[in-house]
Amino acid sequence: MAAKTGTQRSAKCAEKRIAANEEELRLRVRPGTRQALADLMEWAGIEEQGEALTLMIHHIQDLGRDGVIRFLCSRPVLDYHENVAPITGGEMIRFRIRQGTRNALALLVEWSGAKDECAAMRLAIQALHECGPVQCMPFLTAPPREKYVMPDRYARLLDAEFKRKTLRICHDE
Numbered sequence: 001m002a003a004k005t006g007t008q009r010s011a012k013c014a015e016k017r018i019a020a021n022e023e024e025l026r027l028r029v030r031p032g033t034r035q036a037l038a039d040l041m042e043w044a045g046i047e048e049q050g051e052a053l054t055l056m057i058h059h060i061q062d063l064g065r066d067g068v069i070r071f072l073c074s075r076p077v078l079d080y081h082e083n084v085a086p087i088t089g090g091e092m093i094r095f096r097i098r099q100g101t102r103n104a105l106a107l108l109v110e111w112s113g114a115k116d117e118c119a120a121m122r123l124a125i126q127a128l129h130e131c132g133p134v135q136c137m138p139f140l141t142a143p144p145r146e147k148y149v150m151p152d153r154y155a156r157l158l159d160a161e162f163k164r165k166t167l168r169i170c171h172d173e
Helices: 006-019 031-044 049-061 064-073 080-084 099-112 117-135 152-172
Strands: 023-029 091-097
Touching (some): 023 099, 023 117, 031 117, 049 091, 049 099, 064 099, 099 117
Antiparallel strands (some): 023 091
């Protein structure tokens, strides 16, 4: 079987994105906000900005309506009205977003009173950056994975197969 071409891989990737209802989100931000995101990613050891933004969205949304209002809208250093104003210049942050994250972001926009998704994410990035490298960590860590426990039936089947192969190898020698 021949290796797939770049076009074939791209087509398969596009099919998976459609099946997962994934779309690209473009956020227009100021250079300072982009640098704040870069700092957050460095502090957390995250290499993909999509991962950092997705974690932020879900963790902040988990605070609930009142928590989001307190966290995003009552920052003493932020000028709230400046952060909800649209940006005409600036830079673009792009990342892929699935429906669950899109719903969480829509709640953040609603609860924070931001004008749009860009404004809500600017508020979130700046608020987390102001927390500093230690206090922002809970918002940038992945939830713990559940430990997989193999059912006894499958463990016995694998063990029996291992013993058969071991006996076959010993017999061949």
